Amino acid sequence: MINFMTCVKCYRDIVSRKCASAFFSVPLALLIASCGAEVKSSxxxxxxxxxxxxxxxxxxxxxxxxxxxxxxxxxxxxxxxxxxxxxxxxxxxxxxxxxxxxxxxxxxxxxxxxxxxxxxxxxxxxxxxxxxxxxxxxxxxxxxxxxxxxxxxxxxxxxxxxxxxxxxxxxxxxxxxxxxxxxxxxxxxxxxxxxxxxxxxxxxxxxxxxxxxxxxxxxxxxxxxxxxxxxxxxxxxxxxxxxxxxxxxxxxxxxxxxxxxxxxxxxxxxxxxxxxxxxxxxxxxxxxxxxxxxxxxxxxxxxxxxxxxxxxxxxxxxxxxxxxxxxxxxxxxxxxxxxxxxxxxxxxxxxxxxxxxxxxxxxxxxxxxxxxxxxSETNLEERPVFWRYRNQKAARYKQWKLLITEKDTALYNLTEDIIESNNLYHDDNSDAIYLIKQLENWENEVGHADKMLTN
Missing domain, CATH: 3.40.720.10 (Alkaline Phosphatase, subunit A)
Known part of the structure; x- marks a missing residue:
């Protein structure tokens, strides 16, 4: 009886057309089913x-x-x-x-x-x-x-x-x-x-x-x-x-x-x-x-x-x-x-x-x-990510991090300034404008703080 990893390897070969002539129409579910109880243990x-x-x-x-x-x-x-x-x-x-x-x-x-x-x-x-x-x-x-x-x-x-x-x-x-x-x-x-x-x-x-x-x-x-x-x-x-x-x-x-x-x-x-x-x-x-x-x-x-x-x-x-x-x-x-x-x-x-x-x-x-x-050495697709807690909001994309508090709005280049000591924010900064917009969109999607546990 073949094991689960054999099934998966064969299916991947099928998908890549390496063995399409013999098996291309065989679904993964059928291959896995043939492995019986060994699927779980593998x-x-x-x-x-x-x-x-x-x-x-x-x-x-x-x-x-x-x-x-x-x-x-x-x-x-x-x-x-x-x-x-x-x-x-x-x-x-x-x-x-x-x-x-x-x-x-x-x-x-x-x-x-x-x-x-x-x-x-x-x-x-x-x-x-x-x-x-x-x-x-x-x-x-x-x-x-x-x-x-x-x-x-x-x-x-x-x-x-x-x-x-x-x-x-x-x-x-x-x-x-x-x-x-x-x-x-x-x-x-x-x-x-x-x-x-x-x-x-x-x-x-x-x-x-x-x-x-x-x-x-x-x-x-x-x-x-x-x-x-x-x-x-x-x-x-x-x-x-x-x-x-x-x-x-x-x-x-x-x-x-x-x-x-x-x-x-x-x-x-x-x-x-x-x-x-x-x-x-x-x-x-x-x-x-x-x-x-x-x-x-x-x-x-x-x-x-x-x-x-x-x-x-x-x-x-x-x-x-x-x-x-x-x-x-x-x-x-x-x-x-x-x-x-x-x-x-x-x-x-x-x-x-x-x-x-x-x-x-x-x-x-x-x-x-x-x-x-x-x-592998595959690089991941870059995306903006977000944080929010109490009176703070933050957004990050690539090397840029936006931090908004009650006292200040800051933009940091983390590649050059990981200790966040040099505020690069100003109103016409395109990176800051982008992150502010992304943060607003994210808040509209996940909900605003007044609707959840925030202490």
Missing amino acids: RPNIVLIMADDLGYGGIGCYGNKTINTPNLDYLSNSGIKFTDFHSNGSVCTPTRAALLTGNYQQRSGMEGVIYVRGETRKLGLDPSQRTIADFLKDVGYVTGIMGKWHLGYGEEFNPTNFGFDEFYGYLSGNVDYHSHFDGSGKHDWWHNSDSLEEEGYTTDLISKHSVDFIEKNKNKPFFLYIPHEAPHVPFQGRNDKAYRFSNNEFTYHGPVEDTERAYREMVEAMDDGIGMIIKKLKELNLEDNTLVFFLSDNGAEEFGHNGGLNGNKISLLEGGHRVPAIAYWKNKITPKLSNELLMSMDLLPTILSITETQTDEKFKFDGIDFSENLF
């Missing part, structure tokens, strides 16, 4: 790892000399290191919505943060939205999320209602790394939709459950989404004490005084877990059939490392949304640097392409498929 696995508040200069392969990240450095040296990759948002919730749906977060009303207190706690990702997990589950993938959700607290917003077969982790923006209480003093650790009492350091638990998921599903195609808490505050290393509980007052950052030490340990613990995942893939001979992709959800806070960029988390300056990103696939991806302008939302259409997952024509994505750039 599909590539996807491991998608997201750090939380990790800035552009936050790990060794992006120039950090103070934090030891040998496993991420290994992935970068053996894969693709992206230099112009951006989170869709400069804060947590928006980027996660865009990542999972393949669209600007504004289309699902998730432009702002869902907080543990106040009215936003009642909100969540629109249940009508379909996620990467939904699409892959439809074609036989086992799907798991281990870590941070932050797209709704109510049971109707649980990850298991958005295509994920298994969930271990927390629903809020951050938890005490040891007690697992959120910022409102509620215990926030779950297995699927059930509250779970489980001892352990959050980062290590996320890594443990990720490895267990891979082991359990080694004979099936799987999609594993690992949204880490690290290095989001509170400042807590493995040996720091728990401090959040239901009956006490506590600060946002926690009581640790040596914050540099704790922050370093938080990043390094995440890297340790990534090493465990790579080791498990090697042990199970799955590396050749698994794409591992790493990124951050936004830039670092002021105490983090943004690689000399201007701005931090929340800001729409580069430091708020230009993030580290790495793609690794043994024997499929050739090591290189990629300077392509990419966004979090681009991962969904790319993953669907790599897994050859077809979707109904009614599903249109703002994100683009950049899979050709993963496997």
Whole structure:
């Protein structure tokens, strides 16, 4: 019996007329059907790892000399290191919505943060939205999320209602790394939709459950989404004490005084877990059939490392949304640097392409498929991209970036001025005029801020 990859290779040859005389009228569906059950097992696995508040200069392969990240450095040296990759948002919730749906977060009303207190706690990702997990589950993938959700607290917003077969982790923006209480003093650790009492350091638990998921599903195609808490505050290393509980007052950052030490340990613990995942893939001979992709959800806070960029988390300056990103696939991806302008939302259409997952024509994505750039030197078609958060708007096309705030309108040439120090804006600048018009068109299409969660 021929396997799935043989089917696909033959079909591609057919399309290119290399074997048209014998098979040109044979549809792909018939070829795939002849492969039977082997279709499912031949599909590539996807491991998608997201750090939380990790800035552009936050790990060794992006120039950090103070934090030891040998496993991420290994992935970068053996894969693709992206230099112009951006989170869709400069804060947590928006980027996660865009990542999972393949669209600007504004289309699902998730432009702002869902907080543990106040009215936003009642909100969540629109249940009508379909996620990467939904699409892959439809074609036989086992799907798991281990870590941070932050797209709704109510049971109707649980990850298991958005295509994920298994969930271990927390629903809020951050938890005490040891007690697992959120910022409102509620215990926030779950297995699927059930509250779970489980001892352990959050980062290590996320890594443990990720490895267990891979082991359990080694004979099936799987999609594993690992949204880490690290290095989001509170400042807590493995040996720091728990401090959040239901009956006490506590600060946002926690009581640790040596914050540099704790922050370093938080990043390094995440890297340790990534090493465990790579080791498990090697042990199970799955590396050749698994794409591992790493990124951050936004830039670092002021105490983090943004690689000399201007701005931090929340800001729409580069430091708020230009993030580290790495793609690794043994024997499929050739090591290189990629300077392509990419966004979090681009991962969904790319993953669907790599897994050859077809979707109904009614599903249109703002994100683009950049899979050709993963496997060749093909340059992607250039396009404008956009950000909006609170009182800030930004648009980018090629080297030009427009930034509009309450105080100013700025135009930067990022090729010459990546730290955004030289404002080139003036009213008759054709590049500024073009970006302003593109931004206006985009807002009219995705909706204006007064119609969605924006805090």
